[in-house]
Amino acid sequence: MIPKVSIIILNWNGLEDTLECLESLRKIDYNNYEVIVVDNNSSGDDVKIIQEKFGDFLKQIIVNESNLGFSGGNNVAIDFALESNADVVLLLNNDTIVEHDFLTKLVKASKEYPDAGILTPMINFYSNKSIIWSAGGEISKIKASGFSAGYNKEDKKFRKNYYCTFASGCCMYIKKEVFAKIGLLDDNYFLYLEDTDFCYCTNKAGFKILFVGNSTIYHKVQSTTARENSLLPIYYSLRNRLYFAKKNFPNIYYLSVFYLLFVFFIKVLLSNNKRELLFTIRNSFYDFYTNKMGRK
Numbered sequence: 001m002i003p004k005v006s007i008i009i010l011n012w013n014g015l016e017d018t019l020e021c022l023e024s025l026r027k028i029d030y031n032n033y034e035v036i037v038v039d040n041n042s043s044g045d046d047v048k049i050i051q052e053k054f055g056d057f058l059k060q061i062i063v064n065e066s067n068l069g070f071s072g073g074n075n076v077a078i079d080f081a082l083e084s085n086a087d088v089v090l091l092l093n094n095d096t097i098v099e100h101d102f103l104t105k106l107v108k109a110s111k112e113y114p115d116a117g118i119l120t121p122m123i124n125f126y127s128n129k130s131i132i133w134s135a136g137g138e139i140s141k142i143k144a145s146g147f148s149a150g151y152n153k154e155d156k157k158f159r160k161n162y163y164c165t166f167a168s169g170c171c172m173y174i175k176k177e178v179f180a181k182i183g184l185l186d187d188n189y190f191l192y193l194e195d196t197d198f199c200y201c202t203n204k205a206g207f208k209i210l211f212v213g214n215s216t217i218y219h220k221v222q223s224t225t226a227r228e229n230s231l232l233p234i235y236y237s238l239r240n241r242l243y244f245a246k247k248n249f250p251n252i253y254y255l256s257v258f259y260l261l262f263v264f265f266i267k268v269l270l271s272n273n274k275r276e277l278l279f280t281i282r283n284s285f286y287d288f289y290t291n292k293m294g295r296k
Contacts, residue, residue, distance in 0.1 A: 002031070002032045002107075003032065003087035003088050003107060003110070004032050004033070004034070004085065004086050004087045004088070005030070005032065005033040005034075005086065005087070005088040005089075005090055005103060005107070005173075006033070006034050006035075006036055006059070006077075006081035006084065006086035006088070006089050006090065007025060007033060007034070007035045007036070007090045007092055007103075008036050008038065008074055008077040008078065008081065008089060008090065008091050008092065009021060009022065009035065009036070009037045009038070009092055009093075009094050010037075010038050010040060010070065010073045010074055010077075010091075010093075010094060011037055011038065011039045011040065011042060011046055011050070011094050012039070012040040012041070012042055012067060012073075013042045013043055013044065013046065014042075014046075014094050014095060015042070015044065015045075015046045015049060015050070017094050017095040017220065018037065018046070018050060018094040019049075019050070019053060019054075020097055021092070021093075021094050021095070021096055021097060021098075022035065022037075022050070022053075022054050022057065022058075023097075024096075024097040024098045025092075025098060026054075026057055027100050028098060028100050028101070028102065028103050028104075029100050029101055029104055030101075030103040030104045030107065033103060034058075034059035034084075034086075035054075035057065035058050035059060036058070036059050036060045036061075036062065036077045036080060036081060037050055037054075037058055037060075037061045037062070038061075038062045038064065038073050038074065038076060038077045039061065039062070039063050039064065040064050040066075040067045040068055040069070040073045041063075041064050041065060041066050041067045047061060047063055059084070060077075060080060062076055062077055062080065064076060067295065068187075068190075068295075069187075069189070069190035069191045069294070069295055070169065070185075070189075070190070070191050070192075070194055071184075071185035071186060071187050071188075071189050071190060071191075071194040072185075072187050072190065072294075074091055074185055075184045075185055075187065078179065078184055078185075079184070082176060082179060086176060087175070087176055088107075088110070088173060088174065088175055088176065089174045089176070089179070090103070090106075090171070090172070090173050090174070091169055091171065091172045091174070092170075092171050092217075093169075093170045093171065093219065095126075095219065095220040095221075096123075096126075096170065096171065096217050096218060096219050096220070097126065097217065097218050098216075098217045098218075099215070099216045099217065101215075102121055102215045102216055102217055103215075105121070105212060105214050105215035106119050106121060106173045106212055106215050109161060109210060109212040109215070110173065110175070110210075113161070113208070113210050115207070115208045116163075116175075116207065116208045116209065116210035117174065117175050117177065117178040117202050117205075117207025117208065117209070118167050118172055118173065118174050118175075118178065118199065118202055118207065118209045118210070119167070119172075119173040119209070119210045119211075119212050120134075120136055120164075120167035120168065120171055120172060120173065120209070120210070120211055120212065121171055121173075121211075121212050121215035121216055121217055122135055122155055122158065122159075122211075122212070122213055122214075122215060122216045122217070123135070123168060123170055123171055123216075123217055123218075123219050124155055124216060124217070124218050124219070125218065125219065125221060126218040126219055126220040126221070127220075127221075129218055130154060130155055130156075131152060131153070131154065131155065132150035132151060132152065132153050132154070132155050132158060133148070133151065133170075133219050133221055134148035134149070134150070134151065134168045134170065134219075135148065135149045135150035135155075135158040135211055135213070136148070136149050136150075136162065136164035136166065136167060136209070136210075136211030137149045137164055137165070137166035137167070137168070138164060138165050138166055139165045139166045139196060139199060139200055139203075141245070141248075141249050141252060141256070142252070142255055142256055142259055143241075143256070143259060144241040144242070144244050144245040144256040144259075144260065145193065145196055145237075145241055145244070146165075146166035146168075146193075146195065146196035146199060147166065148166070148168060149164065149211070155216070158211075158213055159213040159214060160213050161210060161211060161212055161213050161214075162210075162211050162213075163208050163209065163210055163211075164209050164210070164211050165199060165200075165203055165209060166195075166196060166199050166209070167195065167199055167209050167211070168195060169194065169195030169198075170217075170219055171217055172195065172198075175207075177207075178202055178205070178207055181205045181207075182198075182201045182202060182205050185197075185198055186198070186247075187294060188243060188293035188294060189236075189240050189243070189244075189293070190236065190293070190294050190295045190296070191232075191236045191240075192233065192236045192237050192240050193236075193237070193240035193241060193243070193244050194240075196244060197244055197247070197248070200244075200248055201248075204248075231276060231277070231280045232296070234267075234277070234280050234281070234284075235280050235283060235284050235296060236296070238260060238264060238280075238281060238284035238285075239283075239284040239285075239287055239288045239293075241256070241260060242256070242257065242260065242284070242285070242288045243288055243293060245257070264281050268281070283296075
């Protein structure tokens with residue numbers, strides 16, 4: 001059986017990146033796939049232009065009336081894909097381009113490793129295509145986050161497949177059985193850590209996560225959120241790491257809190273913007289403890 005793969009691209013004011021990503025997907029050599037674009041309420045003519053250039057190629061363009069974040073935006077499309085009988089959902093950042101055979105190699109590996117519920121390819125820097133940005137990774141309970149393997153190393157050293165505990169949301173190949181057992185991405189995160197949480201829940205449910213070393217994509221490693229406000233990534237990262245720790249391993253939660261307090265205290269000491277950074281950290285803790293999750 002050749003699995004039907006639904007590739008989901010989330011767009012938010014990232015038109016040029018999305019167009020380049022779609023152009024690379026048009027050239028892949030796998031046959032049984034479809035592409036769904038979700039627009040998270042972009043401010044320009046993104047939807048119109050995407051429709052004009054790729055309307056005949058796309059399965060669907062879903063337009064959200066508000067910015068639902070990474071988790072919420074993708075969840076809308078995941079629901080649509082599963083209702084359309086997808087066997088696999090592949091989440092793919094819009095600021096990536098793919099090798100023509102990346103999906104063929106992921107599908108082949110998924111058959112060779114049937115116990116893997118999530119697979120992830122080699123993700124290299126767009127600006128230096130032989131250097132790794134992420135080659136799978138591991139989740140740290142104490143640090144309350146997932147950390148990529150192979151960062152800034154040559155890709156030829158990481159071409160073998162191996163099991164890991166973390167796959168970046170930049171590119172996640174997810175079998176439908178995983179969603180059936182653990183549900184969708186947790187909307188409480190809105191942005192950051194939702195991939196870590198989903199991987200943790202996948203492992204806990206008995207599925208493995210596989211890094212596929214011969215499948216390659218390229219990531220531009222840019223953050224729309226950071227361009228909008230450089231403190232937002234810090235806010236979401238800290239708040240969501242607290243939530244991730246409390247939700248998944250409450251027995252050692254306070255060790256994570258101590259670690260995060262120490263790390264962000266050092267960040268403040270080294271910062272040239274101490275006042276605003278302290279205010280951001282305070283907001284992260286306050287919003288978490290008052291259960292103000294989702295979009296800030």
